[in-house]
Amino acid sequence: MNLEDHAGDILRKARSSGPLTPEAAAALAGLTTAEYAALEDTGKAVRPPNFAVIASALGLSAPKLEKIYAGWLPAPVDLGQWRELRQITTSRGGNTVHCYLAWDEGTRDAAVFDTGFEAEPIIKLIAENELQLRHLFITHTHHDHIEAMEPLRQRFPQMRIHTDAKAAPPQHKNRRNDCVHVGSLRVSNRETTGHAEDGVTYLIGNWPEDAPHVAIVGDCLFAGSMGGARQLLDHAKQKVREQVFSLPPDTLICPGHGPLTTVVQEKAHNPFFQ
Numbered sequence: 001m002n003l004e005d006h007a008g009d010i011l012r013k014a015r016s017s018g019p020l021t022p023e024a025a026a027a028l029a030g031l032t033t034a035e036y037a038a039l040e041d042t043g044k045a046v047r048p049p050n051f052a053v054i055a056s057a058l059g060l061s062a063p064k065l066e067k068i069y070a071g072w073l074p075a076p077v078d079l080g081q082w083r084e085l086r087q088i089t090t091s092r093g094g095n096t097v098h099c100y101l102a103w104d105e106g107t108r109d110a111a112v113f114d115t116g117f118e119a120e121p122i123i124k125l126i127a128e129n130e131l132q133l134r135h136l137f138i139t140h141t142h143h144d145h146i147e148a149m150e151p152l153r154q155r156f157p158q159m160r161i162h163t164d165a166k167a168a169p170p171q172h173k174n175r176r177n178d179c180v181h182v183g184s185l186r187v188s189n190r191e192t193t194g195h196a197e198d199g200v201t202y203l204i205g206n207w208p209e210d211a212p213h214v215a216i217v218g219d220c221l222f223a224g225s226m227g228g229a230r231q232l233l234d235h236a237k238q239k240v241r242e243q244v245f246s247l248p249p250d251t252l253i254c255p256g257h258g259p260l261t262t263v264v265q266e267k268a269h270n271p272f273f274q
């Protein structure tokens with residue numbers, strides 16, 4: 001799986017959070033305005049950009065950005081060590097999004113994290129594995145993450161909904177110290193706003209055989225990047241540092257877009273963090 005963001009996407013996200021114009025950014029990168037525009041669009045440049053200068057002007061790590069430019073990918077993850085955890089990927093109009101299904105092998109209690117664009121693949125997995133869908137946890141209410149909520153609710157009317165959305169009825173709202181049991185699995189939540197005002201990360205722990213914690217992060221963090229946050233980028237980065245990078249190094253990060261990664265790999269490779 002490709003990264004969600006190439007080096008040009010990262011530059012654009014960092015640049016659009018501050019006052020730097022494309023012309024000024026081009027000059028710092030040692031490129032013409034047209035060459036720099038192509039770099040933001042494609043992640044490639046006709047000659048090597050001056051990453052040291054442009055990255056430091058944008059608050060990015062130059063060596064990490066250069067590695068992304070050169071094709072870094074996180075190590076592939078075998079989800080078989082978590083029982084049970086599945087990634088479900090759906091697409092619409094060129095936008096691809098992941099949601100996640102976790103369950104207790106013994107009790108067959110299950111929880112889904114976001115819905116993606118279609119309910120059908122989720123319903124199919126639940127039927128195939130003879131699960132009881134007890135909970136829907138929403139990382140944020142951007143439409144690609146909740147598009148299939150209504151059909152899922154109709155199919156599983158007993159399912160409890162968990163969200164930080166301000167407009168949600170009180171019984172659906174996360175409280176910061178909630179610990180939700182899904183069979184023997186334990187789900188807690190952490191505020192990770194910035195990309196979205198209702199952004200929340202769910203931490204799934206107590207896996208069989210001591211498998212590492214799993215963080216369902218929505219779009220607050222991607223492998224090698226993060227969801228766009230415009231003027232709130234500094235706030236978004238601070239939330240990731242406090243709420244995600246404080247987790248154990250081997251914590252599996254399950255983002256809404258792009259490949260799976262881990263806390264240790266993001267600390268080492270994510271250019272948004274020095």
Ligand SMILES: [Zn+2]
Nearest residue numbers: 142196219227
């Ligand atoms: Zn989003």
